Amino acid sequence: MKQATEKSGLSRRQLLAGFGAAAATTFAADAGALPAAGIASWDMTADVLVAGSGGAGASAAIEARQAGAEVLLIESLPRFGGSTAMSAGVVYAGGGTALQKKLGIEDTVGDMFSFISGAGGRHPPLEKIRLYCEHSSAHFDWLVAQGVPYSEQLYSGMTVPMQGESLYFSGCEQAWPARELARPAPRGHIPVARGMTGGRALMAALLARVEELGVKLQANVSGQRLIVASDGRVVGMQVTADGVQRTIRARRGIVLASGGFIHNRDMVRDYAPELFDCSVPWGNAGDQGMGINMGIGVGAAALRMHQGFAIVPLYPPEAVLSGIVVNASAQRFVAEDTYYGVLGDAIAYHQQGRAWLLTDQGGHMPAQVDNFPLVAEGNTIGDLAEQLGFPKGALQNTVAYYNRHADNGEDPLFHKRPGMLRPLQGPPYRAWDLSVDKAFAPAHTFGGLHTGLDGEVFNSFGQTIPGLYAAGRTSAGLPGAPYIASGLSVGDATFFGRRAGRAAAGKGTPP
Numbered sequence: 001m002k003q004a005t006e007k008s009g010l011s012r013r014q015l016l017a018g019f020g021a022a023a024a025t026t027f028a029a030d031a032g033a034l035p036a037a038g039i040a041s042w043d044m045t046a047d048v049l050v051a052g053s054g055g056a057g058a059s060a061a062i063e064a065r066q067a068g069a070e071v072l073l074i075e076s077l078p079r080f081g082g083s084t085a086m087s088a089g090v091v092y093a094g095g096g097t098a099l100q101k102k103l104g105i106e107d108t109v110g111d112m113f114s115f116i117s118g119a120g121g122r123h124p125p126l127e128k129i130r131l132y133c134e135h136s137s138a139h140f141d142w143l144v145a146q147g148v149p150y151s152e153q154l155y156s157g158m159t160v161p162m163q164g165e166s167l168y169f170s171g172c173e174q175a176w177p178a179r180e181l182a183r184p185a186p187r188g189h190i191p192v193a194r195g196m197t198g199g200r201a202l203m204a205a206l207l208a209r210v211e212e213l214g215v216k217l218q219a220n221v222s223g224q225r226l227i228v229a230s231d232g233r234v235v236g237m238q239v240t241a242d243g244v245q246r247t248i249r250a251r252r253g254i255v256l257a258s259g260g261f262i263h264n265r266d267m268v269r270d271y272a273p274e275l276f277d278c279s280v281p282w283g284n285a286g287d288q289g290m291g292i293n294m295g296i297g298v299g300a301a302a303l304r305m306h307q308g309f310a311i312v313p314l315y316p317p318e319a320v321l322s323g324i325v326v327n328a329s330a331q332r333f334v335a336e337d338t339y340y341g342v343l344g345d346a347i348a349y350h351q352q353g354r355a356w357l358l359t360d361q362g363g364h365m366p367a368q369v370d371n372f373p374l375v376a377e378g379n380t381i382g383d384l385a386e387q388l389g390f391p392k393g394a395l396q397n398t399v400a401y402y403n404r405h406a407d408n409g410e411d412p413l414f415h416k417r418p419g420m421l422r423p424l425q426g427p428p429y430r431a432w433d434l435s436v437d438k439a440f441a442p443a444h445t446f447g448g449l450h451t452g453l454d455g456e457v458f459n460s461f462g463q464t465i466p467g468l469y470a471a472g473r474t475s476a477g478l479p480g481a482p483y484i485a486s487g488l489s490v491g492d493a494t495f496f497g498r499r500a501g502r503a504a505a506g507k508g509t510p511p
């Protein structure tokens with residue numbers, strides 16, 4: 001292939017573009033890309049077109065506009081804000097943010113980098129992580145400057161603060177093995193809001209800024225296919241606007257910020273089967289994978305498409321973490337006191353989606369829980385084992401081993417932290433089903449287009465596709481499996497969305 005390319009005098013990019021154009025000409029009705037030559041007249045024109053109005057799209061639009069571009073932001077649904085507006089709005093930031101400093105939290109870029117790069121999956125995107133860690137403090141300042149409201153209150157609990165606090169430990173920093181990688185610091189920055197409405201507050205501020213800057217916004221306009229010039233440059237998008245097919249020309253660039261694909265069940269089954277059985281597709285209805293598919297349609301590479309966020313939110317109450325979680329062989333397999341994204345990942349990806357929490361008289365779930373079905377109850381561990389159909393004697397051995405060491409304040413297998421580590425104390429014993437198809441187990445996707453530090457989209461030969469950028473869950477960014485901390489997704493979407501918007505406008509990267 002290399003030789004053929006060199007002999008013909010064409011670059012691989014040109015070849016790919018040629019194939020794309022040829023395919024579009026031949027199979028115009030269903031091809032992934034459309035040739036610009038076939039467009040007689042454009043329905044709309046902008047310098048930069050952004051597809052998707054969540055955290056990534058709004059941030060891209062703001063930066064592109066501030067770089068002097070005329071920006072059109074389209075949204076396939078009737079309402080703007082995407083999954084970001086549904087979210088808690090947590091942004092993972094550290095290394096000494098203004099809020100951390102105000103609250104007396106010591107943190108360094110190095111500790112943050114060690115945590116993100118070491119606590120998650122293997123071979124993470126180190127360049128992106130490093131850049132993010134170096135600039136997350138400035139990015140937090142930018143969010144504040146856009147009008148995102150934060151309080152000066154620290155929360156000491158493990159879950160999303162509900163009383164207006166704005167900083168907390170949003171991940172597995174204090175659990176083993178992460179706590180040995182780096183000094184733990186609270187880095188979850190959450191807009192001041194009651195309950196789970198932080199994302200609404202964050203998007204209200206970003207969208208207000210978008211409007212104030214004069215970005216053109218259009219709802220009910222859904223990107224369908226990219227339009228490619230004969231030299232391979234992406235120059236436009238075919239959309240459906242209120243059901244009618246239209247074309248939009250983008251003079252400088254297009255940013256695909258169209259979220260992930262958790263609501264496209266065929267894509268989830270094909271690309272991320274471990275997420276398919278998770279009981280709750282977690283995202284807004286626009287998460288159909290259209291941005292990713294438009295990119296693939298013009299030859300973009302997609303990375304880590306099997307990865308995602310599978311959550312088993314055991315806590316609150318934190319008291320249940322003094323129980324133990326076991327698999328179908330009645331073995332422990334994870335530190336119970338870890339972040340619920342790490343727990344969910346361990347169950348969904350590594351235990352065929354099946355697990356149970358065992359509690360004793362001192363650490364039950366509240367009497368009424370919808371999230372985790374109570375599936376066994378008894379006066380002895382043997383009673384539970386029998387009801388659950390575990391291999392003979394296995395659960396008794398697991399509990400005896402755990403109790404023996406917990407009595408000495410030790411957990412040789414998973415080093416559960418003091419305060420949550422104690423022997424199981426006595427009846428009644430209960431088992432709660434954590435299996436991802438039976439329990440409350442939300443999931444969303446992390447795989448997406450292969451992008452560089454400025455959101456430029458690469459083809460499978462590692463070459464950029466001119467005119468095309470992507471950010472947020474349409475791209476493969478910082479979040480991976482296991483998901484180690486709340487805030488990495490919205491942090492990544494807004495940070496790299498900004499860079500993509502500025503690059504698409506042709507002005508390089510934000511300071």
Ligand SMILES: Cc1cc2nc3c(=O)[nH]c(=O)nc-3n(C[C@H](O)[C@H](O)[C@H](O)COP(=O)(O)OP(=O)(O)OC[C@H]3O[C@@H](n4cnc5c(N)ncnc54)[C@H](O)[C@@H]3O)c2cc1C
Nearest residue numbers: 052054056076082083084087090223286472473487489490
């Ligand atoms: C309940 C909940 C809580 C969460 N809490 C957090 C949290 O606190 N912190 C965190 O980091 N993550 C959180 N997440 C995950 C996080 O919200 C998302 O991963 C992130 O917001 C994705 O941002 P985005 O900009 O890439 O996509 P989105 O915010 O989903 O925006 C994409 C937009 O593109 C639109 N779109 C799709 N296709 C097209 C098309 N073809 N043309 C035009 N528009 C299109 C969609 O309708 C959508 O509005 C949470 C998720 C949920 C569901």
